[in-house]
């Protein structure tokens with residue numbers, strides 16, 4: 001089974017699909033630093049700008065995967081669908097789909113895509129894929145349900161020839177604790193006790209996060225009533241400290257300094273999450289070669305996709321193909 005890896009970044013999708021035995025036959029990524037990391041790890045250099053791809057020249061493939069940038073569609077007064085995607089990068093994905101007609105398309109984006117442009121963006125995406133001959137289904141998946149200690153919600157839109165992809169077949173796991181993903185020794189950046197404040201009664205939030213305190217720097221001191229320190233608006237996100245007894249908050253893409261601080265109760269210690277631990281929290285392998293500059297690496301990993309989530313999807317796609325072969329039906333069976 002062959003796939004192409006569009007907007008590949010540093011190759012999160014590729015790892016998940018390769019683990020399930022799929023073969024990557026083409027990749028594309030405009031950022032030269034991501035392309036360098038991709039080449040170091042996978043041995044080939046992605047094509048640069050998707051706009052310049054001539055779909056006719058691509059080798060045939062079964063699956064198209066893309067963690068594409070989210071842009072609004074201009075839909076004023078027009079019918080929703082393929083025609084309305086012109087001028088967006090999604091249109092370039094559609095151009096390839098139209099000509100190559102892969103069996104499955106897997107798209108990933110931020111959760112907010114659902115509300116983007118008052119829901120129009122998602123509507124146009126679905127209508128366009130349907131227009132191109134696909135059944136479309138989507139779901140928000142959270143990394144913490146796939147064996148990773150990170151609360152990371154992303155929308156996955158899956159278009160299939162034949163029956164709809166059935167998300168309920170994906171096996172979810174009980175969320176692990178952050179402590180299982182940490183190094184015990186290392187050159188850690190430890191905060192002095194004067195640099196943070198712990199709250200009196202930390203508790204696990206529904207998201208699985210355990211907010212335990214905040215860095216003193218940059219907290220809003222005025223108007224904060226005693227015992228309301230845990231309320232989200234009081235402490236800016238970067239200053240919050242979470243316990244290793246819960247999961248980690250989303251590792252963001254616009255992060256270049258690695259501002260994540262964690263609390264280890266048994267050592268009564270607050271330290272920074274290391275870059276290596278960030279990669280682990282995205283399901284990347286221990287021997288993954290990251291970019292030489294830490295700032296760039298933090299950005300790249302935050303932009304990436306959580307590998308075990310993608311792998312679970314790849315596994316289910318493979319299962320769908322196998323079932324369709326067994327039943328003698330040409331189109332993949334995703335029920």
Ligand SMILES: C[S@@+](CC[C@H](N)C(=O)[O-])C[C@H]1O[C@@H](n2cnc3c(N)ncnc32)[C@H](O)[C@@H]1O
Pocket residue numbers: 007008009010011012013028029030031034048049050051066067068069089300303304305
């Ligand atoms: C959300 S990231 C996807 C990351 C990827 N899934 C991974 O595992 O690292 C979107 C990527 O699209 C790339 N991109 C943006 N415009 C592009 C274009 N015109 N052609 C190719 N890639 C582009 C960005 O550089 C960025 O790395």
